[in-house]
Amino acid sequence: MTRVLVVGSINMDLVVATATFPRLGETLFGQGFATHAGGKGANQAVAAARLGAKVTMLGRVGDDAFGRELMAGLSADGVDTRWVGVTAGVSTGIAAITLCNADNAIIVVPGANALLSPDDLDVAEAAFAEADVVLAQLEVPLATVEHAATLAVRHGKPFVLNPAPAMRLPDSLLARSTLITPNEYELAMALGEPDAHWQGLLAALPGRVAMTKGGEGAYYSDGAGAVLHQAGFPVQPVDTTGAGDTFNGALVAFWDLGLAEAVRRGCAAGALSVTKPGAQGGMPTLAELNAFLGSRP
Template sequence: MTKVLVVGSINMDLVVGTTRFPRLGETLFGERFATHPGGKGANQAVAAARLGAQVTMIGRVGDDAFGQQMTATLKTEGVDTRWIGVSATAATGIAAITVCDGDNAILVVPGANGELSPEHIAASEQAFAETDIVLAQLEVPLATVEAAAALAQKHGKPFILNPAPAARLPIELVGKVALFTPNEYELAVALDGKPENWKALLAMLPGKVVMTKGREGAYFTDASGALQHQTSFPVEAVDSTGAGDTFNGAIAAFWDLGLAAASRYACAAGALSVTRAGAQGGMPTRAEVETFLDNAA
């Protein structure tokens, strides 16, 4: 069982469905409302846990009902939450999502996620010493991600970075990352390039990037720089929310199999996740992924 340490965001998603988006200053009646556990960090932690990894999470929530609910949800999924701190000054992060005819408008308030600091990372050093691999995203401060990368390097643990939301990355951080997991746009922003030049960007970091490309699946280069392609798996999509986070959780959970095999499992897990509604709600188990791959072979 791979031990995965996730450093990242914990949000509550507040989802409103409506027939049209409101105009500026307008009040509309929505059709439905739901709350869903979210945040890239929490999503990826749940994905890895369902796929059989032993998962620990470092994050921060507020001293409120959402924070209590999010922590309880992670515990229920088998995630070790002892390193999740509680802020006395900031609320739990939220994403306010308005959905209309398949489109959405999202407003994220980081809340306690923005308080996750390098000092919190340093205080959690034991978690880095005990894990096999570290997985992070960019929904917490960049300085905190850099601190996590440095601590992973100190303990000789591979550091996987999902560079989302897209951001230009410092060269020092790039040097500490074992694997980047961007989409086409995120890769271009991270390396200060152009999306249409993604093959050249992949070649810049041989063996260190696996790029998701929607229905095409994933592309990566091996250690020699040769381009490799993992095709996607055809499914009937219901809800694509959380597919990328499922992919990342799977890459971490199956890291010990090598990048090619991990990418195959990740594409399969991502495909399965879109066949059910919800980000965490659609995430498959390891048994489901293995059965899916057996039938796809």
Template sequence: MTRVLVVGSINMDLVVETQTFPRLGETLLGERFATYPGGKGANQAVAAARLGAAVTLIGCVGNDAFGAQLKAGLAAQGIDTRWIREAATAATGIAAITLCQADNAIVVVPGANQLLGPADLDAAEAAFASCDVVLAQLEVPLATVQHAAALASKHGKPFILNPAPASALPAALLDQITLLTPNEYELAVALGEPDAEWQTLLAALPGGVVMTKGAGGAYFSDADGTIQHQPGFKVTPVDTTGAGDTFNGALAAFWHLGLAEAAWRASAAGALSVTKAGAQGGMPRLTELDAFLRDGLQHAASTRS
């Protein structure tokens, strides 16, 4: 069982479903409204936990109803929540999500996530010492992410960073990242190379980047800089929210299997996640993922024979 430490955001997702996205100044009648647990940190923690990892999450919520609900939900997933701080001076973060024709538009209000600081990580340093891999995103302050990378390095742990939302990354942080997991746009922004071809950027960081391409799967460079492609898996999408988070949580959960194997399993997990509603609602359990991959291999074998 891989021990995954996640440092990141915890939000409540407020989801509206519509037939069209509203234009500037337009008011639309929505079809449905629901609340779902979210935040990239929490999402990736749940994804890893459902796939068999022992997960600890470091984060911050408000001292409010959303915060209590989210902490209880994470604990129910088997996630160690002892290092989730309840802040009295900020509300729990939220994400306002509009779903339309299986696509989405999202506005995030960070709230208490912005209060997660280096001191919170220092208080949880034992978690860095005891984990197998550290996973972080950019929905908490950059200084906190940099400190997480430093603590991972101090304890000799691999550090995976999902650079979302897109942001330019300091050279000192890039030097401490074991694996960067952007989409194509995030890759260019993270490396400060907006005009470079993504193939060039991947080849320049051998073994250090896995770039996601949605339904197109993922691309990564091996140790000698050769670009490898992990094709996407064909499914019928219902809600694409959380697919990237599922991919990242799965990468961490299967880190011990090597990059190519982890990317294969993560791509399948990400595909499965879009077949149900909610960022966390569609995240597969290990038995579901194994069955999906087994059926796919059997289908491929029968097609070849």
């Protein structure tokens, strides 16, 4: 059982469906409303836990109803929340999402996520020492992510960074990252090479990039710089939300099997996740993933 430490965001997604987007000053009747547990950190923690990893979450929520609900949900999926801080006087992070046909408009309020600090990580340093692999994203302060990488290196642990939302990565953070897991756009942004071809960027970081590419699966480079391809798994998609987070959670859950097999299982888990609605709602269990892979040649 791989021991995974996830350092990242915990959000509540507030989703409104409507026939048309409102104009400035206009009030409309919506067609539906739902709340979904979210945040890239929490999503990836749940994905790894459902696939059999022993997962610890390091993050922050507000002292409010959303925070309590999200903490309970993480615990129900077997995620250890002892290092999730509760911040008084600040809301839990939310994403307000308006869905209209195939389009959406999203406002993210980081809330307590923005207060996750390097000091919080120092208090939880024992979690780094106990982990087999550390996973982070970019929905908490960059200085905190950089410190997470420093602590992972200090304790000799691999540091996997999902560089989303897309931004240029500091050279120091990139140097401390054992593996980065961007999509094509995020890879170009992370390396500050918007006009470069993705194959060249993979080859430039041999063995240190696994790039997701939707239904095509994933591309990654070996230690010699050769670009390898893991084909996607054809499915009938229902909701693609959370597929990338599922890939990342699976990748670290199966980290001990080596990069090629971890990527293969990550692609399979990501494909399986889009056959059900919701980010965390579609994330498969280990039994479901094994059955899915067993039905494929």
